Amino acid sequence: MAITTSSIDPRLVYARSILQTEAQALEAVADRLDQSFLQLIEILQNCPERIGITGVGKSADVGQKIAGTFNSMGTRSYTLDVTKAMHGDLGMVHPNDVVLFLSHSGESEELLRLLPMVRHQAGQLIAITGNPRSTLARSVDAAITYGPITESCPLALAPSTSTTIMIALGDAIAFVLAEQRRFTADDFARYHPAGSLGKRLARVDQFMRRPHDLRIASMNLSVRSVFAAMSPQGRRTGALILTDESGSLAGLFTDSDLARLFERRDDRALDRPIREVMTAHPITISPDARLMEAIERMRTLKISELPVIDEARKPIGLLDITDLIGLMPLDSAISTPAQRKLAS
Template sequence: MPLDDQTILAKARNCFVIEREALDATAVILNQDFVAVVRAVETVIAGGHKLIISGVGKNAHIAQKLTGTFNSTGVPTCFLDPTQALHGDLGLCAEGDLVLLLSNSGASREMLQLLPLFERFGLKTVAMTGSPESELARGANYRLIYRAPREACPLELAPTASTTATLALGDALAMVLLESRGLTREDFAKYHPAGTLGMTLLLRVKDIMRTGAACPVLNETGTTVQEAIFTMTKAKAGAVALVDAQGVMTGIFTDGDFRRCALSGAADFLQKQVADYMTRNPRSVSADVLAVEALKIFQQFKISDLMALDAQKKPVGYIDVQDLPKLKIL
């Protein structure tokens, strides 16, 4: 029987409610078992070994997604198809590896067949299951238990809430490991060299900054406000860097500084020394750091202009916050 529009939306929202229940229930039961698995993975990686993830049916897809997540965060991980494992693919297993076995029921025949084989190969196992008393949970070295009180499927057949809980539990493991291992943005960038994400993460300030005539620089001594404004306008920039006799940046004069200067009440403000109105010790960034570091400065300090400096603190580039969306940094 066809559903009317309101019923369709109500049933869709109910799916979200049921899957949210599974996530909440799983978060509540997290305990020391989760910590033990984190420690086990840390030990495996420190020893130069790898993580192996296996599952059948819908859990095979979850296992493959988690494999990608762990690899992207620097944890060497392989997906192992249980059927193929029984026909030769066990060759990818090496003593010291750790295996995550995904099975909601904990009674999947393929998973249970693999347990003694992994033990023979000298591998430790983690049962990721919704059935804490299952044969898989009892037979594994570690357990990651999730709870899905009911499936979103109205027939209670298609795995929905249970696979959502499995994925979330695996993601939680990956993200905790990311932090515990001290993974940096630069580390992450190494694993994502392609596409928009790769470009965003790998770009350095020197790759995006304006240089040459587009990076206005003036000596703070003897420069008037009018000269500063003329230089900024010519460079189509919102700021000009001010330097001392050695070329070291001492301040910045921005559009905002000009407005404050104009509102000061001085009739001859254009002939005033720019050094009297510039912002001293402004925020700056090294030209060699990742571009996302510049983004963090823009966002944290709510500024619009940023000068890039070399190792001698001399301005070598200029970044306008309006440049970032065009470069897909924002």
């Protein structure tokens, strides 16, 4: 049965209209961007120190977000609280800094009172404001003036559409600067070392198990002798790494493979060379690869151990699914020996 407009909860209708109002405003502002945006970008590109960001009320909150985005994308930034600046925090402003002022009206009394003090402290002043004829727009070296907008607040008073626009413009500035500076994923990873995001951007060698945690043996030894000799000192792993005469990776043999021999009652295999029952030519990865690439490879191929090899194919580490389980997509699964052989 089709849902008619009249059957939709009016709260949903109103919520959608708010989003549509702000989306339309963003489209209008995007069309209005002109040379003044490029002028502001030029100033920031040539800034030898940091970008200070200041505003009053909700604009100050927006400044916190913009500063965070700038810093994460390689543009060093800080926020300057208007009140605290008048009581000593102006000392954080360096003569080579650029200070960005945020104000929808461009006539905020507190901000305008601070402006001449910052002028004496900073190298250049820039602004994002809605009013091209405002005192703020006329007092700075460059300003993005996004023009008239209607706040989505039911009273058309509370900062809403205007703050959305400021945040979006902050993103545009940060990402254009990052693009111009050839900011890379490696750079981004350096600034995000913690949490799941940092882990996914990290490199394999930061999370792989090291040689002292690995079980490594010659592929020419018997299954029985290999397991009798293995006594890992570190974390236990379910994969045995097998090497050839040159020490290069030749194959893997897992606890699951051993269990399968017992299930088949193939006791004679225990005294034959392990190369006969190992998974030859297993999937591998480089220590310089991204962890997210390794995770995706394990997820796609449904493997639970991924050997890490150097340029000579010598095993130097291992990624084990038990160390990465919190980062694996929900549809990942532990592989079976049959799946591992198929993947190879």
